[in-house]
Amino acid sequence: MDLGDFFKEFYDIDLGVNADVNFLNLERGAVVFDTVVNLNYGLINSLVLNIIPAESKFGFIANRKGGDRRKIVYPLKAANYFFNSIRHRSQNRINIADIFCLFSPRFYPTRREILGKTAFTFDKFNKKKKCNNGIKRIIFAVGASSIKRQLDSEELAEIIRLIHADYPDFEIILVGLKEESDYAKRIEDDIDFHILNIVGKTSLPEVIEILKTGDIMVSPDTGLLQIASFIGLKIAAIFLGNANIYETGPYMEGSYVISPIMDCYPCFEHLKCEFNYECKKRIKAKDVFNVVKLILSVGGEDFSLRDLEKGFEENRFNLYRMSGNTITFTPTYILSPVSVFKSKIDKTELVSEIFKFEWFRTLSDKKINVGYNGIINYLTEYFILDLDIVKLVNDDIMFIKNIAVDALKIRINEISDNFILFLKGLAVNYPHLSLLLSYFINEIQFGIDMNDKNYIESSFVDIVGFLENAHITLNKIGSNRI
Structure with missing residues (x-):
């Protein structure tokens, strides 16, 4: 029986692939793992996780026929948050690197640890012009494994021309995978001066050594x-x-990140774009060039943000700076993007920015201290707050909180499927709170499945405390006690 037939026997799904392959030798009983973790929300990955023999399974797993095929197995709250954050992407404000750190038994902030040096030389790649390791270098990662995430080759070539015109002494290097060689060749052919194109010609350790010699990288995700x-x-x-x-x-x-301003951004990877990749048209070569100039000017020449700000005012793009100083978490270090240009904040964004702090308190086993005034200072520095929106959000939060408080007053064993359905209805009617409500629903359902009344009660206590902290913050904003 091939893998496709195996899935069709046990699941209501046709993989649509030729599974006549040796797939991790997953014949039943052939291999038994101690722990298997699925960090992908895709259905096929979840089905594979379900058939792998293992003592412990973490992450997203699909049930068999007749049941809920999209069940989350999450012995840790962070796993529950992770998978719900994928479903409600617009409300997540936590970098995946930090979420994965929260998966561990204790929260460990990310460490910068990279492979050791290799015996690498540029000579075999560069016959026209010998590279000098002391020269200024701008490195372009040309591909992103997806047409959705990369600029057209003509636009990238124009960025390179603009950089070369202002910084003729800078060396420009193209790096990437072998599959991106044709794309890189189109860029190289579109330029009438020398650049070093080593796309598809290096191993990963060699690319790392090249990156270590760079001054700036221009790259998609x-x-x-x-x-x-x-x-x-x-x-x-x-x-x-x-x-x-x-x-x-x-x-x-x-670091700086430029991204389009569009209702459909960010989209989902496997969904067909219905707008002819309009997001790419929002960001021009001149815009990216100005971001490079901004980075080069830090601590040196003067640079005006006016040209970039104009693109923001035209509603084409936003520019973000990665900052570790805007949020004070004790005793952890968290990196967060902040907008270079102050913007009006809507209900979803206000909820997401305030909840960001509460998620770390809830998901981490460490006591994370975030002062209310610190949160308010952060919000007022980077956003234009509308007190009417603040009041509306505060009212919504108190409504949900009171429901949780009332539920705590009844016997936990009386929590029924009807209550779960009621919460799902709230998530539909309060879309700006859907990430929190979906997380809460899964926590309660997990406690019910495990017949663990203490876990259910703890989940209610968590959400009450979560919403109370957010309520206090919003009250302080509303009363102008900043």
Whole structure:
């Protein structure tokens, strides 16, 4: 029996693939793992997780026929948050790197640890012009494994021309995977001066050594971007399509990310774009070039933000800076994107920004101290607050909180499927609170499935405390006690 037939026997799904492959030798009983973790929300991954023999399974798993095929197995609250944050992407404000840290038995802030040096030389790649390791370098990661996330080659070539015109002494290097060679060749052919194109010609350790020699990286959301940020390379990132700055923004303080302003952004990776990739048209070569100039000017020449601000005012794009100083978490260090240009805040964004602090308090086993005034100072520095919206959000939060308080007064064993359905209805009617409500529903359901009354009660206590803290913050904003 091949893998496709196996799935069709046990699940209401046709994989639509030729599964006549040796897939991890997953014949029943052939391999038994201690622990298996699925960090992907995709259904196929979840089905694979379900058939792998293991003592412990973490993450997203699908049940068999007749049941809820999209069940979350989450012995940790962070796993519950992670999978619900994927379903409600617009409300998540926690970088995936930090979420994965919360998966561990204790919260460990991310560490910058990279592979050791390799015996690498540029000579085999560069016959026209010998590279000098002391020269200024701008490195372009050309691909993003998805047409949604990368600029057209003509636009990237124009960025390179603009950089070369202002910084003729800078060396420009293209890096990427072998599959991106044709894309890189189109860029190279579109330019009438020398650049070093080594796309598809290096191993990963060699690329890391190249990144260590760079001054700036210009990149879409890709693995090389994350490696460069951990090395400490200055970053000018272009986030398009399904790339979400709050999820996978470069984890390096001082990095900049430019992203389009569109209702459909960020989208989902596997959904067809219905707008002819309009998000790419929002960001011009000149905009990315100005971000590079901004980075080069820090601590040096004067640079006016006016040209970039004009793009923001035209509702084309926003510009973010990765900052570790805007939020004071004790005793942890958390990196968060902040908008370079102050903007009006709507209900969903206000909820998401305030809840960001409460999520860390709820999901971490460490006592994380975040002062109310610190949160308010952060909000007033980076956003234009509308007190009417503040009041509306505060009223909604108190309504949900009172429901949870009332539920605590009844016997926990009387929590029924009807109550779960009621909460699901609230998530529909209060979409700006849907991430919190979906998380809460899963926590309660997990307690019911485990027949653990203490877990259910603890879940209610968590949400009451969560919402009370948010209520206090909003009250302070509303009363102008900042």
